[in-house]
Structure formats: structure tokens, C-alpha cells
Amino acid sequence: MFHALADATRRDLLRRSADGELSVSRLADGYAMSFAAVQKHVAVLERAGLVTKERHGRERLVRADPVAVGRARRALDELEAAWRGRVGRMADLLSSPTGGEDR
Amino acid sequence: MFHALADATRRDLLRRSADGELSVSRLADGYAMSFAAVQKHVAVLERAGLVTKERHGRERLVRADPVAVGRARRALDELEAAWRGRVGRMADLLSSPTGGEDR
DNA sequence: ATAACGTACAACCTGATGGTTGTAGATGAA
DNA sequence: TTCATCTACAACCATCAGGTTGTACGTTAT
Numbered sequence: 001m002f003h004a005l006a007d008a009t010r011r012d013l014l015r016r017s018a019d020g021e022l023s024v025s026r027l028a029d030g031y032a033m034s035f036a037a038v039q040k041h042v043a044v045l046e047r048a049g050l051v052t053k054e055r056h057g058r059e060r061l062v063r064a065d066p067v068a069v070g071r072a073r074r075a076l077d078e079l080e081a082a083w084r085g086r087v088g089r090m091a092d093l094l095s096s097p098t099g100g101e102d103r
Numbered sequence: 104m105f106h107a108l109a110d111a112t113r114r115d116l117l118r119r120s121a122d123g124e125l126s127v128s129r130l131a132d133g134y135a136m137s138f139a140a141v142q143k144h145v146a147v148l149e150r151a152g153l154v155t156k157e158r159h160g161r162e163r164l165v166r167a168d169p170v171a172v173g174r175a176r177r178a179l180d181e182l183e184a185a186w187r188g189r190v191g192r193m194a195d196l197l198s199s200p201t202g203g204e205d206r
Numbered sequence: 207a208t209a210a211c212g213t214a215c216a217a218c219c220t221g222a223t224g225g226t227t228g229t230a231g232a233t234g235a236a
Numbered sequence: 237t238t239c240a241t242c243t244a245c246a247a248c249c250a251t252c253a254g255g256t257t258g259t260a261c262g263t264t265a266t
Binding site for chain 1: 253254255257258262263
């Protein structure tokens with residue numbers, strides 16, 4: 001899933017497919033690459049569960065799945081929390097006199 | 104940066120280097136790959152700004168940078184927020200009668 | 207019915223990635 | 237000093253990722 005997010009084109013596709021009203025062709029417009037390339041990117045997003053396709057006549061409308069995005073975000077939350085749970089607090093105090101309020 | 108996170112070994116290294124007291128050699132122990140391979144992974148994490156190395160005698164202690172992890176997390180926050188800001192709310196209501204409280 | 211459109215998929219090429227081994231420079235220990 | 241350890245880096249290899257073109261098939265429009 002992080003792999004799916006590790007490509008700028010795919011992240012852009014993910015943003016643009018937020019409201020699920022764009023077909024693969026419409027999404028493909030505006031990129032400096034072939035339709036097939038964009039289609040592959042969508043397939044990667046789909047395999048990662050970040051996006052679903054809903055057939056609508058002859059076109060497939062692409063919609064981002066916020067639950068999956070939330071899962072990824074939460075995974076990073078864990079990483080961050082794991083850090084803070086250990087020497088994090090101490091190191092924070094040492095490096096910044098005001099404390100660790102960066103959120 | 105997402106690319107750096109897109110590898111299980113690197114995510115594990117990131118977790119294990121939370122408290123910054125392990126050298127590259129110590130980190131390399133316990134993986135079924137060569138020291139050089141692990142060193143490359145650490146280099147990738149370092150280039151992505153996810154980790155810093157502090158020299159301590161002849162060894163380099165690796166420490167995860169929570170600020171960078173927080174940056175990635177916030178990037179996903181944006182994605183999620185972008186989704187909810189559009190038809191998100193409507194779709195939420197349609198798909199789950201109780202509303203969208205998934206956190 | 208026929209043409210045009212939207213999609214899927216296979217084959218192929220190129221560059222990046224993840225792994226290996228080998229070599230070399232610093233530093234700590236004997 | 238000499239030896240062992242930790243690290244860095246280069247060269248090499250196999251596989252994968254991202255891109256291309258071409259073909260095929262279902263659906264809508266004429």
C-alpha cells in the first residue's frame with residue numbers, strides 16, 4: 001500500500017478520484033502519458049484497496065476509498081507513537097525547551 | 104519518502120531505530136540479508152530524512168526522526184480531508200446509516 | 207449494422223531497486 | 237604496531253516498475 005502511494009501520479013489520481021465521478025479516460029486526460037499507463041496506475045491503486053471502480057455504462061468510475069487512506073494514516077500514527085513512547089519524550093525535552101507540541 | 108516507507112525491511116528498521124541506540128551493525132543482525140544490504144536500506148531512510156546517523160566512536164547510531172514521520176502522516180491527513188471535503192459527507196451518510204464516525 | 211468510444215490486457219523495452227561480493231578507510235582493542 | 241570491527245562504497249546481477257504500442261472486446265451512438 002505504501003508502494004501504491006509512492007508515486008506522484010498515483011497520489012494525484014487518488015486526489016482527483018475523491019468524488020468518484022471520473023472515468024479512467026477522464027482521469028487519463030491531462031497526463032503526459034498514454035491511457036494504458038494511467039490505467040496501470042489505477043490498477044495498482046485498486047490492488048492496494050485505495051480505490052474502487054464502479055461500472056457505469058461502458059465506462060468505469062473511479063472512487064477513492066477513504067477507509068483505506070485512513071488505514072495508511074493510522075499506520076504512520078503507530079510509527080510516530082512508537083517513537084514517542086520510548087526515549088521520544090526525553091529527546092524532545094532535550095532538543096526543544098518548549099516541549100514536544102508539534103501537532 | 105513514501106517510497107522509503109514502501110519496503111517492509113525499512114519500516115522494521117524504522118521501528119527498531121526509534122530510540123537511536125542501535126548501530127548499523129546491530130540493526131543488521133537478525134535479517135536474512137547481508138550487512139551491505141541493510142546498510143543500503145538505512146541509506147535510503149537517511150536520504151528520505153526519516154532517519155539520522157550520529158557517530159559514536161567507530162559506529163554510527165541510527166535514530167528515527169519523528170518529525171519526518173509526522174510529515175508523511177500529515178500528507179495522508181490531507182488526502183483524507185480532501186476526500187471528506189467533497190462528496191465524502193454525502194457518501195458517508197448513504198453508505199452507513201449511523202454517520203461517518205470511523206475514528 | 208457499423209463506427210466510435212472506453213476499457214482491459216499482453217508483449218516489449220529501459221531504468222531503478224534489492225540483493226550479492228569484494229575492497230578500502232577509520233577506529234578501538236591486544 | 238597489529239589485528240579485529242564498523243562502516244562506506246563500487247561493481248555486478250536478477251527482478252521489478254513504469255512506460256510504450258498493439259490487439260481484443262463490450263457498450264453507446266449514428
